[in-house]
Amino acid sequence: MTFNSLSYFLFLPVVYLVFYFTADCWRWLVLLTASYGFYATFKAPYLLAILLMVTGISYTCGLCIAAQQDEAIRKRWLWIGIFVCVAILVLLKYLPFLESHTNRIFGLNNAISVTIIIIGVSYFTFQAISYMADIYLEIEEPEHHFGRFALYMAFFPKLLQGPIERAGDLLPQLKQPYQFNYDAMRSGMLLFTWGLFKKVVVADRLALYADQVYNHVHDYTGLSLIIGTYAYALQIYFDFSAYTDMARGTGRMFGINLTENFNSPYLATSIADFWRRWHISFSRWILDYIFKPLQLGWRNWGQAGTALALIITFLVSGIWHGATWGFVVWGLLHGIYLATSTYYRPYQKLLHKWLRIDKSKWLKWWQVFVTFNLVCVAFIFFRAKTLNDAIYVVLHMFIGIYSYIQKMLVGIVGLEIANVRGLLRQLLIDQPQSEFITLIFFLLVLCVTSQLKKRIYIYDTPIWYRWSAYYLLFIFISFFGTFNSITKFVYLQF
Amino acid sequence: MNKLIKKIIIFILPIIAYCFLVILIDPFNYFSLFNDISNKVKLKIAYPNNELLWKCAEFKNVPCNNILLGDSRTDAIDVSKIEKLAVEKYYNFAYGGATPSEIVDTFWYAARLAKLNKVYIGINFDAYNKFNCMNRFPEMESIMRNPLLYLVNTSVLRSECYIIKSLLTGRSIVLSNKPTVSRDQFWQDQLEHSRNAINGKYLHPDNLYDNLKKIKTFCQDNKIELTFIVLPTHLDMQERITRFNLTLEHNRFYGDLHGLGKTFNFDYPNNLTQNKNNYEDPYHLKNTDIIINDVWGQSPPSIAQLYLR
Amino acid sequence: MTTIEALNQIFCMVFDDDTLQITPDMTANDVDGWDSLSHVNLITTLEAKFNIHFTRKELLKQRNVGDLIADIHRKLAAYA
Numbered sequence: 115m116t117f118n119s120l121s122y123f124l125f126l127p128v129v130y131l132v133f134y135f136t137a138d139c140w141r142w143l144v145l146l147t148a149s150y151g152f153y154a155t156f157k158a159p160y161l162l163a164i165l166l167m168v169t170g171i172s173y174t175c176g177l178c179i180a181a182q183q184d185e186a187i188r189k190r191w192l193w194i195g196i197f198v199c200v201a202i203l204v205l206l207k208y209l210p211f212l213e214s215h216t217n218r219i220f221g222l223n224n225a226i227s228v229t230i231i232i233i234g235v236s237y238f239t240f241q242a243i244s245y246m247a248d249i250y251l252e253i254e255e256p257e258h259h260f261g262r263f264a265l266y267m268a269f270f271p272k273l274l275q276g277p278i279e280r281a282g283d284l285l286p287q288l289k290q291p292y293q294f295n296y297d298a299m300r301s302g303m304l305l306f307t308w309g310l311f312k313k314v315v316v317a318d319r320l321a322l323y324a325d326q327v328y329n330h331v332h333d334y335t336g337l338s339l340i341i342g343t344y345a346y347a348l349q350i351y352f353d354f355s356a357y358t359d360m361a362r363g364t365g366r367m368f369g370i371n372l373t374e375n376f377n378s379p380y381l382a383t384s385i386a387d388f389w390r391r392w393h394i395s396f397s398r399w400i401l402d403y404i405f406k407p408l409q410l411g412w413r414n415w416g417q418a419g420t421a422l423a424l425i426i427t428f429l430v431s432g433i434w435h436g437a438t439w440g441f442v443v444w445g446l447l448h449g450i451y452l453a454t455s456t457y458y459r460p461y462q463k464l465l466h467k468w469l470r471i472d473k474s475k476w477l478k479w480w481q482v483f484v485t486f487n488l489v490c491v492a493f494i495f496f497r498a499k500t501l502n503d504a505i506y507v508v509l510h511m512f513i514g515i516y517s518y519i520q521k522m523l524v525g526i527v528g529l530e531i532a533n534v535r536g537l538l539r540q541l542l543i544d545q546p547q548s549e550f551i552t553l554i555f556f557l558l559v560l561c562v563t564s565q566l567k568k569r570i571y572i573y574d575t576p577i578w579y580r581w582s583a584y585y586l587l588f589i590f591i592s593f594f595g596t597f598n599s600i601t602k603f604v605y606l607q608f
Numbered sequence: 609m610n611k612l613i614k615k616i617i618i619f620i621l622p623i624i625a626y627c628f629l630v631i632l633i634d635p636f637n638y639f640s641l642f643n644d645i646s647n648k649v650k651l652k653i654a655y656p657n658n659e660l661l662w663k664c665a666e667f668k669n670v671p672c673n674n675i676l677l678g679d680s681r682t683d684a685i686d687v688s689k690i691e692k693l694a695v696e697k698y699y700n701f702a703y704g705g706a707t708p709s710e711i712v713d714t715f716w717y718a719a720r721l722a723k724l725n726k727v728y729i730g731i732n733f734d735a736y737n738k739f740n741c742m743n744r745f746p747e748m749e750s751i752m753r754n755p756l757l758y759l760v761n762t763s764v765l766r767s768e769c770y771i772i773k774s775l776l777t778g779r780s781i782v783l784s785n786k787p788t789v790s791r792d793q794f795w796q797d798q799l800e801h802s803r804n805a806i807n808g809k810y811l812h813p814d815n816l817y818d819n820l821k822k823i824k825t826f827c828q829d830n831k832i833e834l835t836f837i838v839l840p841t842h843l844d845m846q847e848r849i850t851r852f853n854l855t856l857e858h859n860r861f862y863g864d865l866h867g868l869g870k871t872f873n874f875d876y877p878n879n880l881t882q883n884k885n886n887y888e889d890p891y892h893l894k895n896t897d898i899i900i901n902d903v904w905g906q907s908p909p910s911i912a913q914l915y916l917r
Numbered sequence: 918m919t920t921i922e923a924l925n926q927i928f929c930m931v932f933d934d935d936t937l938q939i940t941p942d943m944t945a946n947d948v949d950g951w952d953s954l955s956h957v958n959l960i961t962t963l964e965a966k967f968n969i970h971f972t973r974k975e976l977l978k979q980r981n982v983g984d985l986i987a988d989i990h991r992k993l994a995a996y997a
Contacts, residue, residue, distance in 0.1 A: 252978060253978065299612055401953075410957070410973050414961065417954070446703065532797060538801070544741055592764060596747075597750065597757060
C-alpha cells in the first residue's frame, strides 16, 4: 500500500477515526499498530522482523550508552549499534550484488535475492543510527518508553521514504497529548492532496518521457536524450517532493509536523546550495554523521581534508542508493563538484565582486542554470540502467543539436508549418501530442501556484476561492491522474 | 470535528451526484444497469470519443469467439458482411490508432473473456516498428477492473456532457474528424507526418515479435485459428520503403509474419493499390469488400497473396 | 584580553567582518559565510590561538557559540 493507492484512501480515515476516539494515553498504540499494519501490506513479513530488530537494537544501545560514564564503553555500545544496523542494511541492499558475484565465482545458481524487497529499511536504519549517535553526543536523552520509541521508528507517514526524523524533533511530538485542531486537519488534508496531484498528474506524466528514453537509450540521440534527462530530473523531484507532502500532510492530521525535505532545489545557485534544498533530512544526516566527523578529524589537512571528506561522504551517499556503478558515479560526481568548489569558490566570489556582478540577477539565473545542468548530468548516471547506457547518453546527447536548431529556425522564418510540426514532433519522444500538451499545462499550473503561494495564504481567501481551488484539484487528480499499479514512487527503491 | 465532517459531506455531495449521473447515463455501457438512453445515441457520441473503451465494455458485455484485431484499417472492415459469408458471429475489436503493443494486449483481454475460435490480426509494416510503442491498454484494463476509474475518465465525462446536451436540446450531436485542409495536402501530410509515416526512423520490434510468438503458441495450444492480414496501403506509401532503404526490414517483417501464421498480403503494387480513387488517404481504403471476399470468401483470393504456414 | 574578546577577534578575522559581535546563542545561520569550510578554519585557528585541542566528540556536540566558549574555558582550566 502506497500513498497513491485507493486502499490508502480507506486506510487513512479509518486509522484517524480509531485514533480520534481512543483515549490519549493509548493513542501511541493505535498509531504503532497502524504503522506495522501499513508495513505488513507489502506482504514481506521479514520487513516487520527487521524493523522490530533495528528498533530493539537501537533502543537497547541507546539506554546502554546513556547508562555508562566510561567514554570507551559508551563508544563501544555506539559502534555495536551502528555495526548491526549497517550490517542489516548492507546485507539486504547488496544481497543481489553479492549473490550474483558469488554465483559467478562458485558457479552457483542462487536466486534468493530476486524476491527480496527492502522498502523503508534504508530510512529507518539511518534514523536508528542518528538516534544512537545523538545519545552518544549527549544531544538527546534516551527514550525509556519502548512503545513510543517503536512508534518513533515506525510512524507510518515517514516509514517508507522518510523524512529521516531526528529524535529531538519527533519524539517530543509523539509524547504531546493530541488535541483536534481544525486548521491543522484541513491544511494536512490539503497538503496531502497537493502531494497526490504532483505525483499522479505531473510526476507520472514526466515518467512517460524519462522511461521511454532511458529504457531504450540506444534508440535515441541528441535532443531526445536531453529531453529525457530533463524529464527525469523533474520527475524525480516532483515524485519525491510529492511523497514528502503526502507524508507531512498525513502527519499533520495526527498533530505531527514532519521535516520539510525540499526547498525549491532547482533554484539552487551552487551544488552546495542544492544539497541544502534537496532531500534535506538525508543531506543533513550525511552532513552531521559522515561529513562533519571526517572533516573535523582531518581538519589539519586544511582544504584537502574537507575535499576528501566531501568525496567520501557523497560516495557513501551514492552507495546508499544502490549497489551499481551508476549510483557510485552519481555520488562521486557530486563529491567532486563540491570538493572542487572548496578550492575555486573563494576566487569566484572575488571575481564576481571585482566585476560588480555579485548582486546581479543575471548572475543568479546563470548560476541556477549551470547548477541545474550539473545536477542533470549526475542524474544521467543515477537513472541509466547501466554505466554503459549512461556513457552512451553523455557521448550522444549533443549529436544533431546544431542541425535541429538550424532546421527549426529555417522552418519558423520560412513559415514552413509542416516542417516545424515535424520537428516539434521529435520533442514528443514517441508519445501522443495530447499528453505533451497536458504535461505543459500542469507544469504551468505548478509554476503559477508556487508564485501564488508566496503572495496569498489560502486560508485568508474567501470561501468560494478556496473551494474552487479544492474542486479544481480534485478534478485534476481524478480526471488526469494515473492510478494503475505500474507507477511507483521513485525513492521507494532506495 | 463536527465542522470538518459537515464540510467534507458538503464537499462530496456534488461528487456523489456526478457519480450517480454517470452510472445512470453510462455512455459506454460499462455498468449496463439502466437502459434509459438509447444505444444509438451512445454509439454516435461515446464511440468516437473513445473507441477502445467502447469496444472493451461491449466485448465484456457480449463476448464473441471470432475477433478481428488491428488499427483503423482493420476497423473499417464491415463485420456484418463477414458474418454473411462465414455464417458465424464476428466481433471487430480493431480501433483507430491501435499500435501492435495494444493489439497484443487486446488479444489477451479478449482471450480472458471468451473462448476464442478465430483471430484475425491486421498489421502493416508501417506499424511494425519499435518506435511505435505507445500503449493505452494497461490504463484501459485498469478502468475495466475498477469502476471508480470509469467514473473519472475524461472520455466518459466528455460523452456525458454531449449526451446531456443532446437530451436537453433534442438535437443529435455529430462528432466529426474531417480534416480542414484539401485532399492533396492531407494526403501529403499523412505520407510525411502521420504517426506511422515511413521516414527512415525504424528499428525491428524485437519485444513485439516475442509477444506475437506467445500469441501464436497460445493459439496452437488452444486450437485457435490465427490469421494475419496485411492491409493495402497506396503505392505512394509503399514507395517510401525503397526511398528510405527499408527493403531488408520490410522483407524481415514478412518473414516474421510467415513464421507466425497464415498471412493474406494486400500491400504490394496491384490494381487496388495503384489507384488513388480507392483511398481516403494513403492508409485507408474507401471500400473493404475486396478484403472481405478474399479473406472470408469461398473462392481463392483475387488480389491477396496468401501464405500458409 | 578575555577569552570572549579573543574569540570575537578570531571570528572577525575568519569571517572577514570587523563589525561582528558574538553572543552565546549565535549559530552558523547567524553569520554570513559560516559554512563547513570556514567552520574548520575557525576551529583550527582557535586551537592554534588558545593552544588547545578539541576532540571530535566535543566539536560534534557544539551547537552554538556558547558551547564553544564553555569548551574553551574548560580546556584552559584543565591545562592551567
